[in-house]
Amino acid sequence: MSANRPPPPVSTMLMRGLFEENPIFRLALSLCPAVAVTTAVKNGLMLGVAVLVVQVLSSMSGSLVKHIINPKIRIPVFTLLIAIWVSAMDMILAAYFSDIYQQVGLYVKLIVAFAIIISRMELFSMKHSVVPCFWDGLGMGLGFLVGLVLAGAFRELLGSGSIFGIAILPFKPLLLVVLPAGGFFTIGLIMAMFNWVDVKRGHKLPSGGGGAHG
């Protein structure tokens, strides 16, 4: 378990999180925030950054302590590690960005339960040392961030006719997408788009359709 395999090159680790194993659209992990906070780009960006930081720190600290914890209790230990970083992040955001925090606060706290973070610790941090864990965490976090910003931009542009709160269109093309239901439609459509790009590039889709469950 602790035998270090040579880590893959940095570029692979970064790109994997962004496209091939995009946490939202490919692995279909941590979907709650993807639907919930993406009514505006700003909210998506903030939560994305929070997840990125927590993911990188948790992956690295998980890698640091992997030799001293008994493998049987690794899940509770990892959960506690994540909870510590999330508590810190939660307080920082509440102190410095209180206006956005009002809207997404609950979801910042819920980062603890995001499956993507613990699954990266389990799959990657247990086998690799600290530096590769940093790159892997960064790639996954960036993939998550990009997913949230993409969905946020789509919904804000179509629903409110603006980006970052700046009006771009003089009208609201499709009010439906900022409604609760619109989040589900948006993620479904973007997921289908990822599948479409995959098919065009000549890959085969997984048998259960897009977004195999991790």
Next chain:
Amino acid sequence: MADAKVVSTHEILVEGALPADATTIRLVRSSDADIPLAVVSVKPAAQPNSFMLTTAETLNKQDHYQLTAQGVDQPWEIAPSPLAMVVSVIIGSALINNFVFTRYLGLCVFFGVSRNKDTAIGMGITFTIVGLLSGMIAWALNTYALEPLKLGFMQIIAFIGIIACLVQATDLILKKVNPILHKKFGIYLVLITTNCIILAVPLLNATSGATFLQAFGLALGAGVGFALALFLMSCAVEKVNMAPVPMVFKGLPVAFIIAGLFALSFLGFSGLKVA
């Protein structure tokens, strides 16, 4: 103490002696006792020894009010009946603010286990029971330990710890006491830890400073709402699996579109009110 209750949006029925002069009566919301609500008139009601108060502001049957009058020593406390409050919280969290369709929580597990009806029912039952248990324990811990000791910043760590321990304990106890039941529901227990709803319930309760009954209602309503959402979704997914769906939409994308349609229909519950 004499009885008083809100009967309609602008009327309060008060039992006991009340001065006929509306200006000597002071009505406040218990939550902000500094702001008096204007009383327009006081009239004798149809029942003996009781009065009907009319107010300018709209009253809410779920709110707590306090009524005092000059020359009367005892104030009237106006509170909704506990049962009505619990029912309204349960309906609110199960239907109006359904955790899956309007708060978008627990989606990973929701899409994972809604592929056939049997697993959906099993997960729904297991989740409701464990969620209720962990919600109540977390509420007790928060009210009697974290709040008095000013350890609010430990909330996340404490709640996730409780949930992890409870799930492990339930797993062990069930395995010993009833292996058949464990064989059937054990697999769902493991999944519960990664469900954000189970963590969101204590966090929401802690943020709103809920009473015991409100916490109970929210925990139960969240479980029932999640079970309902799972069951509905599994019924739809079983049908869609036999339909010719475009290739790029197969699997999760079409599941999202269905969930979106359910969410649209759940918007209809937003008009629901418990009298």
